[in-house]
Amino acid sequence: MKSAIERRMEIVNMVNQNGKARVEDLAEKFNVSSVTIRSDLSFLEKNGYVIRSHGAAIPNSGVIAELTVQEKRRQNAGVKSFIAQAAAKLINNGDTVILDSGTTTREIASSLKNLENVVVMTSGLDVAMELVSAPGVDVLMSGGVLRKNALSFSGSQAEASLKNYRFDKVFLGVDGFDLRAGITTHNEQEASLNRLMCDVSEQVIAVTDSTKFGRRSCHMIREFGNIDILVTDANIPEDYLQSLREMKVEVIIVEED
Structure with a gap:
């Protein structure tokens, strides 16, 4: 199973490539609960990577967050x-x-x-x-x-x-x-x-x-x-x-x- 960091970075890539990613689809893809995915999206939104929208995530096309x-x-x-x-x-x-x-x-x-x-x-x-x-x-x-x-x-x-x-x-x-x-x-x-x-x-x-x-x-x-x-x-x-x-x-x- 992927680590939280690997999963979150892959989520960012998916959102940027596809324009949107639904919680249910992400949970199925990574074989984790929807609660875990929502936690991931909360973290990614807080740090500027994505924007949460009605059970999904969309790209943050504005200022990008700094990665380590x-x-x-x-x-x-x-x-x-x-x-x-x-x-x-x-x-x-x-x-x-x-x-x-x-x-x-x-x-x-x-x-x-x-x-x-x-x-x-x-x-x-x-x-x-x-x-x-x-x-x-x-x-x-x-x-x-x-x-x-x-x-x-x-x-x-x-x-x-x-x-x-x-x-x-x-x-x-x-x-x-x-x-x-x-x-x-x-x-x-x-x-x-x-x-x-x-x-x-x-x-x-x-x-x-x-x-x-x-x-x-x-x-x-x-x-x-x-x-x-x-x-x-x-x-x-x-x-x-x-x-x-x-x-x-x-x-x-x-x-x-």
Whole structure:
């Protein structure tokens, strides 16, 4: 039987994919009582994942809730791996790179083991740990205050450490990617640090799976088309793809094997 966390995240995916999920159908699918499902939906509504409506749940199309890094790793892990592998190919020997904190950028770090003479600065604790086994990569940490649920550093100390550097590329993971709201994240200090990362980098590369399109968080990092490259999967909405190409953003679409 699935754990409560696994069941709840699968419920969120079902609701977002189908537009609605009934309590009775969910109880049957997961072989649990309707009381358990109602408890799940209460938890998910309280945390902003869904909206309860007449014995069912519908997507919360507004501001999305923040997941812990453990929960993020369970979401679309296969797609994220393919996206990360494609993004890692954009890093060459001798590059200086920023890897934002996040599950996709952590996957990028795991693909850099064979590069030489590369410098990576990161705000992600788990990203840095992934690079320990990359002999050709020198690792710089941004420092700052550790957000334990995200395993990321931010704050004035982190920003001060960036201001005297210049990098070839920054790879941004995103929480939301919306036509109007732009590229967004949940935490104000993290958004501020991400904006500075973009300012000190020659090239801004966003990496995200297609579930983030049409979603938004509270704090903007960049306007919608204000990036150089987007690496994503084949389920990117057509209007997003067309708009990005009109704005001269290079879109790299990854096909799953």
